[in-house]
Amino acid sequence: MGIALAEALLGNGHHLTVWNRTPEKADDLVARGARRARSATEAVAVSPTTIVCLDNYETLQRVFAPSDGSTAGGTVINLTSGTPNEARAASAWFADRGIDYLDGAVMVPPPAVGTPGAVLLYSGARDVFDRHAGALASLGEPRYLGDDVGLAVLYNTALLEMMYATMNGWLHAAALLDSANVSAQEFSELALGWFMPAVVDYASLAEQAPELDAAEYPGALGTLAMNLNALEHIARTSEEQGVHTDQPRVMKQIAEQAVAAGYGTQNYLAVYELFKAARTRS
Ligand SMILES: NC(=O)c1ccc[n+]([C@@H]2O[C@H](COP(=O)([O-])OP(=O)(O)OC[C@H]3O[C@@H](n4cnc5c(N)ncnc54)[C@H](OP(=O)(O)O)[C@@H]3O)[C@@H](O)[C@H]2O)c1
Structure with a gap:
């Protein structure tokens, strides 16, 4: 460099x-x-x-x-x-x-x-x-x-965390499909060509950022408890298919903690409150 x-x-x-x-x-x-x-x-x-x-x-x-x-x-x-x-x-x-x-x-x-x-x-x-x-x-x-003066490295770390979390999501998902002999290339056409841009749309996340700042997570279109169900399926499917289970388990545990903390009827973004709460506890 x-x-x-x-x-x-x-x-x-x-x-x-x-x-x-x-x-x-x-x-x-x-x-x-x-x-x-x-x-x-x-x-x-x-x-x-x-x-x-x-x-x-x-x-x-x-x-x-x-x-x-x-x-x-x-x-x-x-x-x-x-x-x-x-x-x-x-x-x-x-x-x-x-x-x-x-x-x-x-x-x-x-x-x-x-x-x-x-x-x-x-x-x-x-x-x-x-x-x-x-x-x-x-x-x-x-x-x-x-x-x-600490802000530049803090932003840097936060952005790198996003990068690794996104890459790990893709890599683990590709490993799940590999367990059924689907190539990473074939899976990625659907995952990166359609799913990520259409469903995990960064523009829509940007629109929801003010909800994070306002700590408002309306669950009318889907609750954290419902998402926990999906995370449970990812963990169990990983186990069934014989792929690494740590990452889905951690995601599931985080959602479980958020439900236990009372956010079950709010939407998934309420996990943000759990992440922030760790700071006030430390
Ligand atoms: N590479 C990237 O893609 C990238 C991207 C963004 C940010 N960065 C950041 O940029 C920084 C440097 O990364 P890099 O890729 O250039 O790493 P690097 O290739 O490992 O270079 C490290 C530098 O530190 C020097 N150094 C290490 N130990 C030393 C010591 N004990 N005394 C004196 N000099 C020492 C090395 O000198 P020698 O040449 O003598 O070993 C070299 O100049 C890191 O903080 C990294 O996180 C890197």
């Missing part, structure tokens, strides 16, 4: 200093005009703005721990994936050294960085974002989420 970010910046005419633990990975960038720094601290010291992308925040700490504060006055924009508390701790660490900090998340794979449709999320001080928004546009559309 670091290479993709650097290439997008170089391609847009930015002066670039690069550093990576394994220096030879930057050889192509240096051949294309980037200057190579001997350490992360040196890279920050010679640059008014530094974009960091590492595997995690532990590495971020390790890489910047030797910093003696000589970089005060610059800005670090950190695109490493992590948790909101890690982002807040990093922001405080850089602030203690007089360095402005913006946290961010790359929402596309490396080949898509800098291409139309690429989106990167940012959070932290608005003025820091505004000062860099022009340069950040080289990487993809910059979306500012708010001054809580």
Whole structure:
């Protein structure tokens, strides 16, 4: 990802200093005009703005721990994936050294960085974002989420959760059909060609989002208890067909908990209340 970010910046005419633990990975960038720094601290010291992308925040700490504060006055924009508390701790660490900090998340794979449709999320001080928004546009559309510096990684995590839940739904459903020798391709024509767009319609979910905010889940067109029935069938069919049962069991248990919590006569979206309630309990 670091290479993709650097290439997008170089391609847009930015002066670039690069550093990576394994220096030879930057050889192509240096051949294309980037200057190579001997350490992360040196890279920050010679640059008014530094974009960091590492595997995690532990590495971020390790890489910047030797910093003696000589970089005060610059800005670090950190695109490493992590948790909101890690982002807040990093922001405080850089602030203690007089360095402005913006946290961010790359929402596309490396080949898509800098291409139309690429989106990167940012959070932290608005003025820091505004000062860099022009340069950040080289990487993809910059979306500012708010001054809580933990928001970018929180959005990132939430969106990835949606992605994995959707993929797991498709993969498990395909495994159910595979148990009857239906190919994934054949199943997907119906599942992705018709069912998902027509029935699990994202536009209709967007229309229902205000109901989540208002905590209103009218059950006139179908209740959570009715959905529990469907989830029960998925769990039992998985068992019968000899495919993995954990995922349907967990979905069924969640619906059972929501019914036990009194949401049985409301619609399925009332599960949202159960998910939120875990936060107030913790
Ligand atoms: N790849 C994607 O599709 C994608 C998409 C969106 C977001 N992201 C996020 O982007 C970040 C980087 O992902 P990536 O795909 O580039 O991962 P990666 O290929 O594993 O690269 C990790 C980077 O961290 C460096 N690093 C690891 N341990 C280190 C240490 N102890 N000291 C110094 N440097 C160290 C690596 O240096 P070396 O080169 O020396 O190993 C490398 O530059 C992650 O937070 C990831 O979640 C990735």
